[in-house]
Amino acid sequence: MNTGLLRALSLTVLLAFSGIAFSDNMIMGRVPMRGEIVLEYVISSIEEHGYTVAHIQLCDGGMKEFGYKSDLYRVVFFGKIAEVRAISERYPELVSYVPLKIAVIAEKDETLLSVLNPQALAPFFTDEEVRIQFARWSNDLESIFEDVRRSTAQHVATME
Amino acid sequence: MHALRLLFSGLSLATMVAGGVGHAAPDGGELYVEHCVACHQMEGQGGIGLPLLNDKLADVSDDYLRSTVRLGRPGRVMPSFMRMSDAQVDAIVKFLRDKSGTTAVEFSNERVAGNAAHGKTLYTEHCAKCHGADGSGEGEGTGVTQSRDRSFLVMPASISNPGFLASAPDQMMQRVIAAGRKPSGMPAFSRGKLDESEIRDVVAYVRSFEQQARVVEPLDEEERPTHVYESPYDFDTTVANVKASLGGANFRIFPDRLLEQGLVDEFSVNTRQIGVRFCNFNVLYGMLKTEPRLGIVLPCRITIMEREGGQVLLVIPNLRVVSRWFNNDELVGLWDQMEETFTEIIDEVTL
Numbered sequence: 001m002n003t004g005l006l007r008a009l010s011l012t013v014l015l016a017f018s019g020i021a022f023s024d025n026m027i028m029g030r031v032p033m034r035g036e037i038v039l040e041y042v043i044s045s046i047e048e049h050g051y052t053v054a055h056i057q058l059c060d061g062g063m064k065e066f067g068y069k070s071d072l073y074r075v076v077f078f079g080k081i082a083e084v085r086a087i088s089e090r091y092p093e094l095v096s097y098v099p100l101k102i103a104v105i106a107e108k109d110e111t112l113l114s115v116l117n118p119q120a121l122a123p124f125f126t127d128e129e130v131r132i133q134f135a136r137w138s139n140d141l142e143s144i145f146e147d148v149r150r151s152t153a154q155h156v157a158t159m160e
Numbered sequence: 161m162h163a164l165r166l167l168f169s170g171l172s173l174a175t176m177v178a179g180g181v182g183h184a185a186p187d188g189g190e191l192y193v194e195h196c197v198a199c200h201q202m203e204g205q206g207g208i209g210l211p212l213l214n215d216k217l218a219d220v221s222d223d224y225l226r227s228t229v230r231l232g233r234p235g236r237v238m239p240s241f242m243r244m245s246d247a248q249v250d251a252i253v254k255f256l257r258d259k260s261g262t263t264a265v266e267f268s269n270e271r272v273a274g275n276a277a278h279g280k281t282l283y284t285e286h287c288a289k290c291h292g293a294d295g296s297g298e299g300e301g302t303g304v305t306q307s308r309d310r311s312f313l314v315m316p317a318s319i320s321n322p323g324f325l326a327s328a329p330d331q332m333m334q335r336v337i338a339a340g341r342k343p344s345g346m347p348a349f350s351r352g353k354l355d356e357s358e359i360r361d362v363v364a365y366v367r368s369f370e371q372q373a374r375v376v377e378p379l380d381e382e383e384r385p386t387h388v389y390e391s392p393y394d395f396d397t398t399v400a401n402v403k404a405s406l407g408g409a410n411f412r413i414f415p416d417r418l419l420e421q422g423l424v425d426e427f428s429v430n431t432r433q434i435g436v437r438f439c440n441f442n443v444l445y446g447m448l449k450t451e452p453r454l455g456i457v458l459p460c461r462i463t464i465m466e467r468e469g470g471q472v473l474l475v476i477p478n479l480r481v482v483s484r485w486f487n488n489d490e491l492v493g494l495w496d497q498m499e500e501t502f503t504e505i506i507d508e509v510t511l
Contacts, residue, residue, distance in 0.1 A: 025487075026456075026485065028198055028237075029198060030198045052422065052423050053422070054421060054422030054423050055417070057459075070452075077422070079423050081420060081424045084419065084423060088430075088465060092465060092467070092473055092475060093384060093385070093386045094385075095386075095433070096476065096477040097477075099423065102456070103456045105452060112453075114453040114455070116456050116457065121385055124384060124385050
């Protein structure tokens with residue numbers, strides 16, 4: 001079997017073993033790859049979507065001494081300055097939900113990505129402008145998760 | 161995945177054209193890819209989610225599937241899809257049926273008469289090893305991560321879960337106990353292990369888990385996703401008061417972060433919008449064990465912002481609302497308590 005065909009097969013298998021789930025309030029993705037690598041793809045995809053990564057919080061470090069085990073637990077905070085300013089100006093009650101954040105939780109060679117679906121906030125608002133913003137964020141997050149899923153699958157396929 | 165979506169969309173389009181339908185019906189395959197594949201996988205082989213293979217689907221009614229999609233499994237990784245339309249839920253169920261070639265089994269909702277006390281003894285002997293003494297599947301946790309006993313093919317079903325108990329009629333449980341479930345490794349108990357009467361007793365015991373279910377208080381209609389308070393003090397005094405109050409309540413305070421920090425250069429950042437971040441590690445440990453995805457709303461943060469004219473606002477997430485987004489009743493209980501603590505802190509700060 002030639003290398004190209006092998007890669008294509010690997011990619012197909014990997015894509016089948018990863019995925020994204022959209023619930024009413026949460027978007028979740030699962031990638032069969034170690035957390036450190038997935039985190040890099042998450043950051044890269046966030047930036048490709050025009051967002052700036054504000055900071056990355058290490059959740060696992062502080063919890064270790066209390067016995068909470070995870071191979072990697074990071075929360076990536078990101079946003080667009082214009083959107084954050086618009087929210088704080090026009091909708092101050094939403095500042096608790098910006099910047100956006102994605103949790104990257106890894107165990108062994110499996111990584112879960114989890115994010116609050118901004119659409120969960122929509123039922124609390126009637127203003128069309130902010131509802132469009134929630135929908136836009138939600139679309140971007142779906143696209144970011146999809147990118148990560150495809151990129152990581154491609155990454156493994158290329159290595160094989 | 162795009163290819164699959166295109167394929168499913170293509171099939172829908174073909175169906176519409178063939179049927180001359182002007183209004184697109186929901187595409188079950190596309191919905192399955194969008195909402196279910198991450199955990200149940202494309203061929204339904206399961207992983208984080210339970211397998212949806214033919215053996216299982218042949219055992220359950222369409223009502224069970226519909227109710228499971230709607231209610232999810234509170235406290236577990238399976239979310240609820242309350243906002244999906246009936247047509248969308250039906251389309252997913254139809255997709256599963258068509259894909260598996262199975263037909264729905266119909267069960268009556270009549271309760272099975274059995275001796276729950278005797279059922280408990282039998283349950284402890286035969287079922288607790290996998291489903292846990294309390295029926296929770298594998299002890300605490302949502303199953304959202306892979307931290308399960310790897311000797312199990314899948315994470316054992318949480319049969320004390322309110323979502324399961326509301327979806328599964330007694331007769332279905334009877335059938336599953338008797339026939340087992342090969343893909344999940346569940347044996348057929350009718351084969352020399354339990355007779356019909358004993359199976360009814362076990363079902364009666366499993367049904368009794370309903371009485372232990374946590375009751376989640378519904379949200380008031382007026383609830384908002386955050387609480388916004390106006391401080392009677394200036395910005396700097398308010399920030400200092402918040403920190404003093406949090407320290408007094410035994411919270412660890414992290415370094416401040418400006419709302420815009422990291423998004424813009426240090427010269428352009430608004431320094432009058434600050435997030436005071438805090439945490440109680442003991443409480444957080446318990447919460448993360450209950451809900452590992454909690455990181456997406458952590459750490460706790462009170463945002464203090466100075467508005468035009470010097471008005472100072474304190475904004476804090478409404479934990480009663482946020483906790484309900486996780487569909488985890490246990491978390492709701494913990495956060496409802498935390499919400500009271502936050503209210504006390506804000507009261508102290510704004511006095």
